[in-house]
Amino acid sequence: MKTLNISNASKTFGERTMFKNVTFTINENDRIGLLGLNGVGKTTLLDGLVNNNDLNTIDVEKPKNYKISYLKQQPELDEELSVVDAVFAGENEQFKLIRKYEASLINFNKNSDDKKIQSEFFKLQERMNAADAWQMESDVKAILNKLGITELDKKISELSGGQQRRVALAQTLIFDADLLILDEPTNHLDYQAIDWLEGYLNKFKGSVMFVTHDRYFLNKVANRIFELENRNVTEYDGNYEKYLSQKAANEATNAAVQQHKTQMYKKELDWMRAGVKARGTKQQARIDRFNDLKDDLSDKPAAEKEMSIDIAQQRLGNDVFDIKDASLQFDNQTIIDDFSYLVSKGDRIGITGSNGSGKTTFLNVLADKIKLTSGTVKTGQTVNLGYYTQYTQDMDPEKRVIRYLEGIGQGVRNEDGERMSASQLLDTFKFDHQMQGAFIRELSGGEKRRLYLLAILIKQPNVLLLDEPTNNLDIETLTILEDYLERFKGTVLAVSHDRYFLDKVASKLLIFKGQGQIEESYDSYSGYLEKMNQQEVEKHQQNKEKKAEEKSEESGTKTAEKTKLTYAEQMELNKLEPEIEKLDDEISNLKAQLNDDSNDYQKLMDFQRELDEANKKADTMMERWEYLSQFE
Template identity: 40%
Template sequence: MNLITLENISKSYSEKTLLNNIKLNITDEDKIGIIGVNGTGKSTLLKIIAGVENYDNGNIVKMNGLRINYLPQELSFNPDDTIMEAVFKGDLEVMITLIQYEKVLTLLQKNSEDKRLQDELFKLNSKLDALNGWQIESEAKAILTKLNITDFSMTMGQLSGGQRKRVALCNVLISPCDLLILDEPTNHMDNELIDYLEELLKARKSAVIMITHDRYFLDRITNKILEVDNGNLYSYTGNYSTFLEKKMERIAMQESFEKKRQNLYRKELAWIKRGAQARSTKQKARIQRFEEIRDSKIELKDTSVEINTGSSRLGKKIIEAHKICKSYNDRVLINDFNYILTKEDRIGIIGSNGIGKTTLLNILGGRIEPSSGEVVFGETVKLGYFTQENSEMNPNLRVIEYIKEVAEFITTGDGSKITASQMLERFLFEGSIQFSYISKLSGGEKRRLYLLRILMEAPNVLLLDEPTNDLDIETLTILEDYIDNFNGAVIIVSHDRYFLDRVINKVFSFEGNSEILQLVGNYSDYREYKQEVLQEVVVEKVSVEKKNKNIEKNKIDKPIKFTFKEQKEFEEIDEKIEEKELQLEEIQQQVNNSGSNFMLLQELLATEGKLKEALEFLMDRWTYLNEINEQIQEGKNNN
């Protein structure tokens, strides 16, 4: 079923054309990934589809009643909203009711005797029953918990940028919709969270269209790739791996067509120059064909980023970490960390968010001091530090000014000199954009410019903190090649599994409790190692359980009859279990009928918990007593 159709949509900013008469159909079965160099209009396309940005020309046709949920890159939020209020933001009646319920519940917790609030809660409770709102609430809390957000009473203003993004993601995931639009959903997520989001999107029934630079994510989720290139939109059926093959075929076909056009153009141009005059219909037609050939030129624009900067000499002694410890208040992030960096090292630092990865990188880069221990730097070390936030960029500088702060001329890797402007062109900052203010650039363009500045300073040790956030795939591919040929050590904090597999040869993994596992290999090697360790733990657990069962069996083998107390318990256990089950059923019925009485509800839930514990104990005793009875019966039969 067709959800939305874009017909000849165009969009320009000043003199720059982002989208030029593009066409697109999205069906209910589509899982679409959008890729392209930063600044080419990917996010603009998503905004146009979401209906939050206007277009210059064209037409959009939507299915009647089409419901769209949109997760933008730049979030707008009320800092005073609680997490649950932010999660339930939306125009649907069920979402509005859930917000009202959360607000009344919060007020009632502060003033449990308020009759008006109790009555209001009862009404909302009944309304949510009718709207099936409890399922949405349960799903929201389950997703938030999986996304490592558990204190639902916190306000949005108290959260980090990454946490706010996850709350907004939860909002669009739980709201019923026909088309889900996601702009960089995996940014600021660790690998475990990305795996979880993959499973959610794979199981999702609605259509999905998203921008992401996570190539494994694209491979596992998408069934269609859209490439935005030079104002055009190219569609490829299949995932990212299929796209790579089909794009090469498209480029080869275009190059072949353009070569033939040029040959034919030269022949027709020679005929025109010989003085052909429009004396006949045949000659007029040939002149018209010449003009069509001339105007049908295919722009084979090279959109690849070229990194070709010089480097500095690096001695044998680089960075040495001796007995490094780091604590904040009572929390120990790093404990007794030791490492001697070598020139060949390509190290990936991994672990969950907030566990200390960037802290370790900052210590190794000399930006913060350890609580104890020392970091020793070699005399020839020249650090290039790529931070997460681009905080070192002055937004009031023009692009060319920012680069000229490093040098007017740059020595490239092959020893030649080029101007700052030429270097910018190699990084796809052409023409007038070089004189734009940094504040006017897209997030991805800022990251690309920031990376260029760092590499231009010819470092011999690279520290990269989340380099894949907001960088387009093409730039990432070139950065990977640059790291391959980089004549120095590289340390990277990243959650991009493809990038880590591509460039690293060692892993520093934060395992929790300030433990940092050091492992030779890439990210997939680490995952394989963890699976092996997990398997060993499972085997060991099974072995222990088997041993315990044998011990229990021996204990059971010994008695040939019940004790007086056990015999009495065995005779009464079924009746006691039935009694507890009836009590539990009655309490659960009272819970369902007491939504308006907050205090009573709390008491009933506490009683329900105790009854469940008592019933569980009785069931364990029932199992134990029946095992003894079976042993007694077997003994009688054997005799």
């Protein structure tokens, strides 16, 4: 069994200690979800597992040739490479061969009459056969397809940020690794891709360690939870649901123990202050116990303050957005097509759909950042808009955290009407005094997002537009945000693929179907996805039955009336099995001929043509065999 043992892992930035003397073991088949507030050092710890020199101290014990594949939160891909070349970037010999083959294939398709190019192409085909590299290439293309990447010859520079991240995920998954480390793997994935990734990771033969904000994903994949808090790692067995139960029980126990120790300390402190005239051995033992108790309490980290969102909002009238006959086109692409909709006070609208279908563009229209091609959007007079975009805006990295927030708003009132300073607001968002004085450039990506969220909320909006709010926010912050939105008396429109978030926040959905079509649903997001999956299954079954019926009609039979095989069909089925076996042998022989170096170019061309025809014939025979077998 391959295990990775980590001990004494520590990291300090200046005066700030991220974690100290962290120790844990990753066993084979572990699926470990790493949790913790943004800024506690989750990504730093993952980086340190891959490059031990990134940490101040770490002791690593692992088997020889233990391989780790790492998906970074901000992947680094060569923008001049094609998608396929980027996935196969690396020193693996099969990767090198596949890169050469893909480049040769492009040349061959462009210049199929060039003898030199022909010769190189067929030699590389032979090498691919010998190295059994076809399966790896096929696996990569299948993974990319599942992740929504189909244009494999595109350059990385031509892809969106989300597409680039999906290419990086495919690159990570295809590597022959003992341990996959994934930092926010579900970012920029739609629900089909997330569903596929859950299944892929659960079948993966090695170990997985991952950071995610997607709680459904965490619950389905994780069998252990590591929580990074108070500069150390606490381990929990089971998935996210079990973690919540265990953590609640642990906190209750710890609180009771801590209270008991505090009461004992106060009692012993009174005894110490009263003084004892004759201090003998017993008294000295009691003094020693008092000092031990004092040290024990002082060594315990101070109880962390609960994060909270306690900010008042301005009054909102009934009218929010009145959208009439809205249409929008970009570069001959229809984003919105003759859409009318009324958004009212108190609406909780989840906006979802495939990537590139226009969800963010729709929010930009509501925020008056993009003008419609035709139609109107009337905004209510009392609307005070807060727009949380996917990317932090107007955040000067050279500003200190507290100065940045003071520049946005001061004297904000909480829900009880009390004024709060910028420092108090930052404190409620878990920015301690040391962090308040830090430069924004010193914050982690997640801490910047948390600060940006606070900057939006202190403007006291009564209408919130949230574009992928769950990306790069930790689970604790998300939970607090969700609780705040439940109390929020205004209107919320949120673009998200996060099933947990939308299930908790949205009371109805706008689904962007593409080509400007927008559909409304009152299902929960999980309910809607389940319904869509069922429709896909039914559609697939109907297509299969229709295809079988068409084939049956061609042969003079009717599928609807068929319950068993005719005598002729039974004879046909009996003959098919040996014919398929014979064809398989023929295909194997043809492949062997293609690998034979003694064959000249013309023979190789003939063998390749015969192999293509044999594969096509085999597919047809298998389809017929599958159809007849269901009535046997």
